[in-house]
Amino acid sequence: MGIRFDSVTVAYDGNVVLDSLDLTVEPGEVMALLGPSGSGKTTALRAVAGFVRPVSGRVLLGGRDVTDLPPYQRGIGMVVQQYALFPHMRVDENVAFGLKARRTAKSETRQRVAQALEMTGMAAYARRHPRELSGGQQQRVAIARALAIRPDVLLLDEPLSALDAQLRSGMLAELARLHRELPDVSMLYVTHDQVEALTLADRIAVMDKARLQACGTPKELYRSPADEFTASFVGGANLVPVTVGRAGVSFAGAELKVDTSGVLAGARATLCVRPHLVGLGEGPNRLVGTVTEIQWRGATHRLYVEVDGHSVMADLRELKDPPSLGDVVALHFASDDAVLLPAGVSHG
Amino acid sequence: MLVHSRGAKWAVWAVFLLLFVPLFALPLLVVLGASFATHWSSVLPSDLTTANYRAATRGEALQALTTSLLTATGASLLALAVGTWAALAGAALKKRYRRIMDALFVLPVAVPSVVVGLSILVAFSKPPMLLNGTRWIVILAHTVLVTAFAHQSVSAAITRLDPAYEQAAASLGARPSYVLWRVRLPLLLPSLTAAAGLCFALSMGELSATMMLYPPDWTPLPLLIYGATDRGALFTGSAVAVVLMAATLLVLFAVSRVRTRASYR
Numbered sequence: 001m002g003i004r005f006d007s008v009t010v011a012y013d014g015n016v017v018l019d020s021l022d023l024t025v026e027p028g029e030v031m032a033l034l035g036p037s038g039s040g041k042t043t044a045l046r047a048v049a050g051f052v053r054p055v056s057g058r059v060l061l062g063g064r065d066v067t068d069l070p071p072y073q074r075g076i077g078m079v080v081q082q083y084a085l086f087p088h089m090r091v092d093e094n095v096a097f098g099l100k101a102r103r104t105a106k107s108e109t110r111q112r113v114a115q116a117l118e119m120t121g122m123a124a125y126a127r128r129h130p131r132e133l134s135g136g137q138q139q140r141v142a143i144a145r146a147l148a149i150r151p152d153v154l155l156l157d158e159p160l161s162a163l164d165a166q167l168r169s170g171m172l173a174e175l176a177r178l179h180r181e182l183p184d185v186s187m188l189y190v191t192h193d194q195v196e197a198l199t200l201a202d203r204i205a206v207m208d209k210a211r212l213q214a215c216g217t218p219k220e221l222y223r224s225p226a227d228e229f230t231a232s233f234v235g236g237a238n239l240v241p242v243t244v245g246r247a248g249v250s251f252a253g254a255e256l257k258v259d260t261s262g263v264l265a266g267a268r269a270t271l272c273v274r275p276h277l278v279g280l281g282e283g284p285n286r287l288v289g290t291v292t293e294i295q296w297r298g299a300t301h302r303l304y305v306e307v308d309g310h311s312v313m314a315d316l317r318e319l320k321d322p323p324s325l326g327d328v329v330a331l332h333f334a335s336d337d338a339v340l341l342p343a344g345v346s347h348g
Numbered sequence: 349m350l351v352h353s354r355g356a357k358w359a360v361w362a363v364f365l366l367l368f369v370p371l372f373a374l375p376l377l378v379v380l381g382a383s384f385a386t387h388w389s390s391v392l393p394s395d396l397t398t399a400n401y402r403a404a405t406r407g408e409a410l411q412a413l414t415t416s417l418l419t420a421t422g423a424s425l426l427a428l429a430v431g432t433w434a435a436l437a438g439a440a441l442k443k444r445y446r447r448i449m450d451a452l453f454v455l456p457v458a459v460p461s462v463v464v465g466l467s468i469l470v471a472f473s474k475p476p477m478l479l480n481g482t483r484w485i486v487i488l489a490h491t492v493l494v495t496a497f498a499h500q501s502v503s504a505a506i507t508r509l510d511p512a513y514e515q516a517a518a519s520l521g522a523r524p525s526y527v528l529w530r531v532r533l534p535l536l537l538p539s540l541t542a543a544a545g546l547c548f549a550l551s552m553g554e555l556s557a558t559m560m561l562y563p564p565d566w567t568p569l570p571l572l573i574y575g576a577t578d579r580g581a582l583f584t585g586s587a588v589a590v591v592l593m594a595a596t597l598l599v600l601f602a603v604s605r606v607r608t609r610a611s612y613r
Contacts, residue, residue, distance in 0.1 A: 049519055071518040078519040084512035088534045097530070098520030142516075149520055
């Protein structure tokens with residue numbers, strides 16, 4: 001079952017927190033809503049669940065308008081950051097809750113609870129209480145509870161944010177496996193973490209300031225972002241203001257060769273290059289600047305180089321002989337690793 | 349503890365005992381001593397006896413104890429039901445209306461209880477609502493007096509209740525009534541039992557409003573104590589007072605046992 005937002009606007013006391021969102025999640029698709037806090041992504045999810053009421057626009061589930069339905073009539077599975085497991089019920093009672101509320105037959109309830117716990121690897125903990133489980137285990141139970149009602153749509157609201165980094169990557173793989181096992185379930189996955197979005201999502205909707213900024217597959221957004229916000233939020237990026245010439249752009253007195261098709265010569269634009277695609281030393285598309293900061297990150301070194309008043313980041317495989325602060329170094333990048341974006345905030 | 353140095357800790361304990369013992373503990377110990385006495389003319393009571401207790405646990409006194417227990421149980425259960433209902437309903441109201449409702453429930457506490465007793469007596473002395481002369485007027489008065497406390501403590505607990513629980517329940521397809529019985533009330537249970545205990549204790553000790561309206565066949569224990577001391581039977585009165593105290597504490601202890609089992613974190 002797909003989800004469709006049809007110019008959904010949500011406001012609290014005249015304060016718009018979601019501004020006319022148009023978005024379609026196809027049946028069986030994983031859509032990540034990615035954005036910083038306050039971007040409206042959680043509000044969008046809550047509008048699907050029925051916990052906030054849009055002031056205008058419609059929410060459709062599988063073609064059915066559910067805007068006016070109360071949450072309990074929507075048939076949606078939901079997993080939230082703080083798990084929200086019922087503390088007075090055992091794990092199996094938690095998972096059975098939705099089935100009991102729907103008056104499912106006892107034998108079927110038992111079977112589906114067992115199946116959901118099996119699927120999330122929590123079968124051995126069925127008789128425990130939530131307080132006896134670790135955070136990761138509690139989140140698995142919460143997922144099992146949401147899956148037990150066999151929803152067509154699963155809403156995940158920052159499901160991994162309360163877990164530590166190591167558990168998070170494990171759970172990310174689990175979620176990907178669940179999605180492969182349940183190919184018909186559409187998932188709306190709210191996160192502020194671009195790694196989660198890039199790993200899990202079929203498509204990513206980037207949100208900022210209550211608006212949808214961009215929507216596309218992870219590769220599209222990463223390789224050719226449409227605007228500065230998307231470029232820096234998805235993957236991180238060097239954004240420098242340039243002036244477009246005939247066969248390239250000019251920046252800090254240097255001529256750089258990049259693809260300028262579709263952009264008028266003489267226009268101002270923003271050059272976007274991913275930090276890990278920037279190399280140290282001489283090469284085509286050369287930038288010269290002063291090293292202002294060096295961070296050693298184990299496998300990589302990150303250099304911050306100031307080029308004509310703009311900070312350029314370079315992620316380099318661990319250097320045997322890293323430059324020192326204040327050294328003048330040359331950086332370079334390949335022409336086809338750069339993207340031209342419309343001029344934005346980086347122009348000041 | 350906020351105080352770290354050894355000397356300061358001793359000082360804090362000394363101040364605590366100096367304030368606590370004379371104000372809270374001594375009077376109760378005096379009543380306990382008096383309940384075993386036949387005379388008390390020097391420092392300590394003399395001619396110790398258990399006759400006071402024999403008198404305090406039979407006949408009129410036993411009847412009054414049953415009356416008090418029944419009244420307090422009835423009033424606290426009624427207050428809990430009404431207070432919880434109102435608190436749940438209030439939680440769904442807008443802030444302005446909720447304030448009005450809170451004020452309404454606090455009214456019987458803000459007004460002197462003698463006035464509450466009098467107003468209930470006047471209001472229910474004529475048909476069609478003739479309760480005067482029955483036990484129900486006592487239970488009603490106690491209910492009115494203690495509902496405020498039930499309402500207040502349950503309200504506070506509802507505000508603290510994380511809405512994530514009921515939202516998770518709703519998303520799983522549970523109707524509001526199912527969510528109420530299976531999720532919200534069980535999660536509120538610790539506060540509900542605490543509120544019930546408080547109401548029970550308050551009702552067990554209520555005197556001033558009860559005095560205005562109790563019928564002869566429904567005399568709660570505090571009135572018996574008052575009557576006994578009024579006649580000058582101080583030592584019998586003390587024994588009855590100890591019985592009242594013990595019965596109340598016993599019930600509170602049982603309630604707190606339920607509460608310990610009902611708290612989840």
